[in-house]
Amino acid sequence: MTSVAAEHYRLLVIEDEVDIRRAVGAALRDQHPAIIEASTGQAGVEAVDASHPDLVILDLGLPDLDGLAVCERIRAMTAAPIIVLTARHTESDTVALLNAGADDYITKPFSTQELAARVAAQLRRARVPHAEHEVIVADGLSIDVHRRQASRDGNVIRLTPIEWELLSVLVSDPGRVFTHQQLFAAVWKRAFGDARLYLRVHVTNLRRKIERNPADPRLIITEPGVGYRFISPP
């Protein structure tokens, strides 16, 4: 992966606080020298139009435009991954941005390594067209997407249709955060309904079947107040 010329990636940071912009720049410049900075939502949208960045880091609380509006306008222009910088107590705003097409979020104060890791993961995701894998192997769990079968150490795991749907949606894009609403819409094929109450129960039941220790999940990760994501442990 490191053989790909990293400097070819253009990153756009939309953030009004100059110190945070500087910190983000310091965290990423080693890997990605081409960093464009914008201090307002309007300037950010214009920069996306002008420079076609490969990844956008977007602060949730900009002074001029609503974060959601900026996110929607950027998403309408490019498929580049958007990582949202959020603060505590803003889960519902974060969910709105993820539903509007943002790919990931990171909460302030964040560690610079964590930010660099998220950026790398999103750039990797964007490069590798997903849903191409036929068999996904993660932490001893093997998921055969075409045969709709999951197994661990050769033993087939019996999943209910809903559990299978949940798992296949989550593994279709490893590393991506799915909001509760996105998962519900993808599994139940509708936006609202009583079944929404049961989403978390189904996730819990699914974990009991696929995780080594359901009380310490390593495959399906809870994003508190936001949703779930599937990750492959190293």
Next chain:
Amino acid sequence: MREARPNLEQAHASFVYILLVLGAAASGEQWLGILVAVLGFLAINYFFQPPFDTLTVGEPSDLLALVAFLSTALVANTLLARARTEAERARKHAEEIETLSQEVRHAEALREASRLKDILMASVSHDLRTPLTAIRAIAQDIAADGSDATARAEIIVGQADRLGKMVADVLDLSRLKAGAFTMHAEVNTAEDLLGATVRQFSGVPDARRIETIIDYSQPALVGTFDFVQSLRVMTNLVDNALRCSHDAVTISVTQMNGSLSFQIADRGPGVLVTERDRIFDAFYRPVGPAADAGAAGLGLSIARQLAEAQGGSVRYSVRPGGGSIFTFELPSAMLEPEETSE
């Protein structure tokens, strides 16, 4: 009137007029009562006292009757008016008392807020300065000679994190006190909360000491609670438990009496009887050796308030065999089993 005269005694007519006077006085102004009384006086004189249809008084006894009528009417009128004034005064009095007691309540709330602010200022200036001082000194050192920068920068990161946590705690407490905290209660599973709690400690060496007890033979336990805030409560309780001992910390969850009951049990020194209530006070720090110097002493206070704000609780109890148990209760939820088992 003249038609009624043959069938009506003067005394009867007077009664009717007195009723009119009282009605007039009761319905409103005192002057109306007086006016009706005078009109009644004249009407009785004119219609019912011989010589009829004049205002001349024939007999002295008639004059007495007229004067008696007028005085009765006026006295009754005055009494009524006085009663009304008294009632009005009483009502005003009650209103004043209500206003005053509201002011007293408001003043009490202000005093409480101000007391909290005083404690806050004292604590903030002391506790926040400690990590700031360390950060500044170490950063200055690095700026001066640059040696050992990596190790020193790590100390700065640690101190900055501590500072950040304190600021967050202080802000949360003031939000809670101001009632500005909105809870998003949703159907969640106990296991999801427990798993997210354990994950908060991933990468921390102490995490190896966390043990979980869940009965997987039973359907997943479900509750109605705010996941994010409940996670804060759990993280705080587990963090405390890990810090107060070097042995295993056990997290278990059961359901009873309409509640999910999370228990965090440690083998630490426990809490003195005299301090068991006070540990939940804001800015309270246990006496004796400071196990947690630097923390603002807000964790348990915030945890309890976050629990109560969503219909739950946090309680302390002694662990048999030594140590503490903190019990975090949340309202459980009932879901139709056929839906969940599908």
